[in-house]
Amino acid sequence: MKSVLSGIRIVEQGTFITGPCAGMMLADLGADVVKVESPTGDPYRSYQGGQFSPHFQAYNRNKRSIALDMNAQPDRVLFDDLVRNADVYIQNFRPGTADRLGAGVQRLQALNSKLIYCSISGFGSTGPYAERPSYDSVAQALSGFLSVVVDPERPRFLGPALADAITGIYAAYGVLGALFERTRTGRGRLVEVSMLEAMAHFAVEPFAAFFALNQAPTSRDRPRLAQAYILRTADEGLIAIHLSSLEKFWTGLLTALQAQHLAADPRFATRQARIEHYEALGAELDALFSVQTSQHWAMRLGQNDVPFAPINRIDEVIVDPQVQHLDLIVPVEGAHGGTRAVRPAVQFDGCRQAHVTTAPLLDEHGGVIRQSLAAGSDWPTLVEAEAE
Known part of the structure; x- marks a missing residue:
């Protein structure tokens, strides 16, 4: 499948799900995503022990990894070198953390005026909840989404981390819009999305029903009407x-x-x-x-x-005839963990992605990236072994 984002360079400094999901969505379309991790790695790596949990694998395929200590001057210089020639930077830190790390929007866009800077938060960068920690369940609850899907008599959370993944998808959607605008203006943008805003928009139909009927929808309404x-x-x-x-x-x-x-x-x-x-x-x-x-x-x-x-x-699901007909399950190239994955959902001109590349080990590409930049490359070259 032709990579529609081939040539787009992304620095992702994301952890857990929202930031990594945004990076994965863009990597799935062919962008070159360099995942910058701390020396101890994205905490999602060790979610169930070890350094390569299935949870981490799910949201970090098709990327390269480098471990940088943002408090060490040589690594800060290398980080700046990446940003100077990147198209997109993605982070999902709590408000204020990026500035403390030297990765705030003003500093990075001063290095690169064309940079699309994507900031993902729980509740927004300002306001009474801005400093609160937010996780998937919190965003589902606060946004009203849970109220229209959960049985109030036997309330239970839904299994998958919907708010996390959906917020990441909204972030990728915003980045794509900013990249398109940049083709006309030549300027970067600050793209911001919070989990609260993403989940409220995802529940746009119940909100529309409330505004039209002045009655709060419940979890029974949609199944009953449908x-x-x-x-x-x-x-x-x-x-x-x-x-x-x-x-x-x-x-x-x-x-x-x-x-x-x-x-x-x-x-x-x-x-x-x-x-x-x-x-x-x-x-x-x-x-x-x-x-x-x-x-x-x-x-x-x-x-x-x-x-x-x-x-x-x-x-x-994986043996369902329609799923097999669509080749929805594809091999993972260079697998360090699971050998199969769900391919990207989007097709272009009838072509589907035939495989995905394994999520990286911690700092797996650090040596190559450092050597490439030290040799004068404006962006770390994809070596043949990485590109296969």
Whole structure:
């Protein structure tokens, strides 16, 4: 696949997820990302012991690593050399930390007026919460996102670190906009995004509903309006269905279930009635789905054009026929850890990424980068072994 960001140079000084995710999104598009770590490394490396956790691998593929001590003058000089010829700098420190490290926006843009400086924070760079520590769960809660996805009677956090990853994606989106603008102006930009702002924007639909109806949405609203259900089958499988607003999906479901008696029930006669009696319809569907296996219902629902999917475990996803058809799982080149990964989601002209490059070991490319800059390169050259 052609690397659409080939030639874009990025210095990423990110830790944990938000900054590294932003860097990974851009690296996946072909940018050359040099990850600057402290001598002890990104703390996410040792999240489950060792120095190469699966969590670190997930967000740091397609990058190079150099360890720099920002308190040591030689390393500070080398850092400055990288920044002078970079297109983008990314950090997700708490407000004030970058300035203390000599990596604040004013100093770095004084070195490089074309630099796109991306700063990611929990709550923004100013304001009453600016100094608070923020993590994924905190941002999900404060932004209102959790209120529209969690059952208030049995509240539980969602499994993946959604706020962290989503904020990283928003940061990459902002960087891309600034890079495009720079083609016209020739000037850099300060791009800022906080986890609070990213998650509030991600929940834009519930906010729009509140502003229109003056009623705070709840976690039950979206499934009820979408007529979405999770149903357990006879073999303890789970199937998700989504009837939406098209009547043909309801009639298709009735045919699949051979349950025309539900059509005669006044509680379910119209879409609005089904919305009003969402729980009652769910009970009826639970009873029907519980008498046959997941495979049986998958066949019946598919035959009748009902939007559905089994709730797959990760090990089931990788053998799914559609996933295999899309070549969604690709090899990890030079793997230090896991040998397979999910490829970038975006295709260009029908071409997909055929592999990804392993996340780097701590300071894996430090020697090559130092030698390249010492030899007078304006940017550390990718040696053949790294480029393969």
